[in-house]
Amino acid sequence: EPSEKGLKDYYKDYFPIGVAVYPQALEGESAELILKHFNSMTPENVMKMGPIHPEEDRYNWEYADQVADFAVKHNLKLRGHALCWHNQAGDWLFKGENGGQVSKEVLLQRLKDHITTVVKRYKGKIYAWDVVNEAISDKEDEFLRDSQWYQICGEDFIIKAFEYAHEADPDLKLFYNDYSAVHPVKRDKIYKLVKMIQDAGVPIHGVGIQGHFSIYEPSEQDLRDAIEKYASLGVEVQITELDVSVYHKEHSRRDPLPKDEDDTFKPEQEQKQIEQYDMLFRVFRDYKDTLTGVTFWNISDRYSWLDNFPVRGRKNYPLLFNEELQPKKAYYKVIDFE
Numbered sequence: 036e037p038s039e040k041g042l043k044d045y046y047k048d049y050f051p052i053g054v055a056v057y058p059q060a061l062e063g064e065s066a067e068l069i070l071k072h073f074n075s076m077t078p079e080n081v082m083k084m085g086p087i088h089p090e091e092d093r094y095n096w097e098y099a100d101q102v103a104d105f106a107v108k109h110n111l112k113l114r115g116h117a118l119c120w121h122n123q124a125g126d127w128l129f130k131g132e133n134g135g136q137v138s139k140e141v142l143l144q145r146l147k148d149h150i151t152t153v154v155k156r157y158k159g160k161i162y163a164w165d166v167v168n169e170a171i172s173d174k175e176d177e178f179l180r181d182s183q184w185y186q187i188c189g190e191d192f193i194i195k196a197f198e199y200a201h202e203a204d205p206d207l208k209l210f211y212n213d214y215s216a217v218h219p220v221k222r223d224k225i226y227k228l229v230k231m232i233q234d235a236g237v238p239i240h241g242v243g244i245q246g247h248f249s250i251y252e253p254s255e256q257d258l259r260d261a262i263e264k265y266a267s268l269g270v271e272v273q274i275t276e277l278d279v280s281v282y283h284k285e286h287s288r289r290d291p292l293p294k295d296e297d298d299t300f301k302p303e304q305e306q307k308q309i310e311q312y313d314m315l316f317r318v319f320r321d322y323k324d325t326l327t328g329v330t331f332w333n334i335s336d337r338y339s340w341l342d343n344f345p346v347r348g349r350k351n352y353p354l355l356f357n358e359e360l361q362p363k364k365a366y367y368k369v370i371d372f373e
C-alpha cells in the first residue's frame with residue numbers, strides 16, 4: 036500500500052533530496068528511512084581517495100560497490116565524493132621512490148590514474164562527482180589551501196582534476212565542493228576559482244555548497260547572495276552536505292574539555308533549529324531553478340560526523356530525524372509549504 040509521502044515526495048517539483056550513507060545503513064530501519072525520504076545518495080566515506088585507493092596498486096571496491104548497487108537497485112541518484120581532496124587521502128600519493136616528496140609529474144599521473152579508474156567503474160551509476168573538495172584557504176589573505184596538492188602542483192592540480200574527470204566520462208556533472216561557501220570572503224574566492232577553471236576551457240558544471248550550517252548561521256541574505264553569485268557563472272548549485280549544528284561552527288578540531296558541557300538537546304536549541312531549517316528550505320524553494328539537489332550529511336541524529344567534530348564525543352542533533360529515526364519538529368516545518 037502506498038506509504039504516506041516522504042521528504043522527496045514533497046520536493047519532487049523542486050530538487051532531489053539526498054543523504055550521505057555508509058554500507059551498514061543500507062539495511063533494516065535505516066534503509067527504510069532512506070527509501071521513504073530520499074531519492075539521492077552520497078557515500079560519506081567509502082569513495083574518498085584513501086578508503087577506495089589505500090595503496091598505489093590496490094583499490095578497495097567492496098564498500099563503494101555496496102552503495103552503488105543499492106542506488107541502482109532502488110533507482111536512486113548517486114553523487115560521488117571526492118576525487119581529489121587533501122584529507123583522507125592515502126599517504127602513498129605524496130611519497131617519491133626514495134621516500135622523499137613525489138614530483139609534480141608523478142603526482143599528476145597518480146591523480147589521473149585514480150580519477151580515470153574510479154570514474155570509469157561507476158559510469159552510468161554516478162551522475163555527478165565532487166571532483167575537487169575544499170581547495171580554498173580559510174585564511175583571510177590566502178587564495179588556495181596550502182595542502183600537499185598545492186605545494187607540489189600549484190593550482191594545476193585543480194584544472195587537471197576536472198580535465199581528467201571529463202575525459203573519463205564526458206556525461207558526468209563535475210562539481211567543485213567546499214564548506215563556508217556562503218561566507219562572503221570564501222564565497223568570492225570560490226567564485227574566482229570556478230571562473231579560473233572556466234577560463235582554462237575545462238568543464239565544470241556545478242558548485243557544491245556543503246551547507247554545514249548551525250542554528251546561528253548563515254543569515255538568509257548571505258545564503259541568497261551566495262546562491263546567486265555562483266549561479267551568475269552559469270553553473271548549477273547544490274547543497275551537498277546539509278546539517279544544522281546546535282553549536283556555533285568551528286573549523287578545526289579541538290580536544291574535549293572535561294565533561295563540562297551538558298550535550299543534551301535543549302528546547303531553546305530545537306526552537307532555533309526549527310526556525311533555521313524553515314528559513315533554509317524557504318530559500319532553497321525560491322531557487323528551485325538554480326538548485327539541482329539538496330543532500331543531508333548523515334541520516335539522523337543517531338549518528339552525525341558532528342558528534343566527533345570539532346569536539347570528539349560532544350553529541351549533536353543536526354538533522355531532521357531523531358535518534359529513533361522519527362521526524363523532528365523541524366521536519367514538519369520543512370514539509371509545510373504551498
Ligand SMILES: Oc1ccccc1CN[C@@H]1C=C[C@@H](O)[C@H](O)[C@H]1O
Nearest residue numbers: 079168214245247276285286287340
Ligand atoms: O565543516 C568543515 C570544517 C572544517 C573542515 C572540514 C569541514 C567539512 N568537511 C566535510 C565534512 C565531513 C566529511 O565527511 C566530508 O567529506 C567533508 O567534505
